[in-house]
Amino acid sequence: MLSSGRWHFFPGCMKFCILNHQKGVILTTIDICRKCYSNHTSCCTVKSKTGEKMMIPPVSRPEIDQILNFLTDKKEDQIFEVKQNSPFYIRQMFNLFPGMEDSVLRQFPENGRHFELKTAKEACVLLGSNGCTLPRDIRPHFCQIYPFWFFEYEPHVFQDSDCLALQTSNTVSEVFLSLGTNPEMLKEIHSRICQDWGLFQTRTPVKLKHSL
Numbered sequence: 001m002l003s004s005g006r007w008h009f010f011p012g013c014m015k016f017c018i019l020n021h022q023k024g025v026i027l028t029t030i031d032i033c034r035k036c037y038s039n040h041t042s043c044c045t046v047k048s049k050t051g052e053k054m055m056i057p058p059v060s061r062p063e064i065d066q067i068l069n070f071l072t073d074k075k076e077d078q079i080f081e082v083k084q085n086s087p088f089y090i091r092q093m094f095n096l097f098p099g100m101e102d103s104v105l106r107q108f109p110e111n112g113r114h115f116e117l118k119t120a121k122e123a124c125v126l127l128g129s130n131g132c133t134l135p136r137d138i139r140p141h142f143c144q145i146y147p148f149w150f151f152e153y154e155p156h157v158f159q160d161s162d163c164l165a166l167q168t169s170n171t172v173s174e175v176f177l178s179l180g181t182n183p184e185m186l187k188e189i190h191s192r193i194c195q196d197w198g199l200f201q202t203r204t205p206v207k208l209k210h211s212l
């Protein structure tokens, strides 16, 4: 566990574990996120079954611009809102980016502000009746990478008991298959996150005790 209680992010609620993965996964077009939504367990909601504190990841200016270029009938303030970088928020960013604390503090200083996706009725405003209303490559980076993350250049998967892809998979390769992704694609998304969020390695991260 990285902080008090389970980690909660948006999308999804998660804590870390590392699983072995195999390369060379054959992609499918199964839209498991849509199925997850119809089961009312979508990670695009901010509901916490246990009432724990949740965090919505930031969206950067390039991500905002890409979405607004696609949704030409929408205004920025219909989709995004400005939120303060609370101490809780900064702690969670430290946990996501070990070894990048200086960089995190530069980009997300205490009392500074960041953009987040807006929510309505405890769900992302872009969540429609068939799941996300955005094509996959237009979605915010975090939505594209979830439920995966990278620590020390290794792919990790967040444990999310609501995630249908995780529930229905026995191996990480199966999760890749059901979400139509693979480690190379995820690594590329993670690089974009670091770049667009302005986060760079400033020290060697301490090995995560709970990662194996």
Ligand code: SF4
Residues within 6 Å of the ligand: 010, 011, 043, 044, 117, 124, 125, 126, 127, 128, 131, 132, 133, 134, 139, 140, 143
């Ligand atoms: S942008 Fe789409 S994938 Fe991301 S939280 Fe909103 S509805 Fe879900």
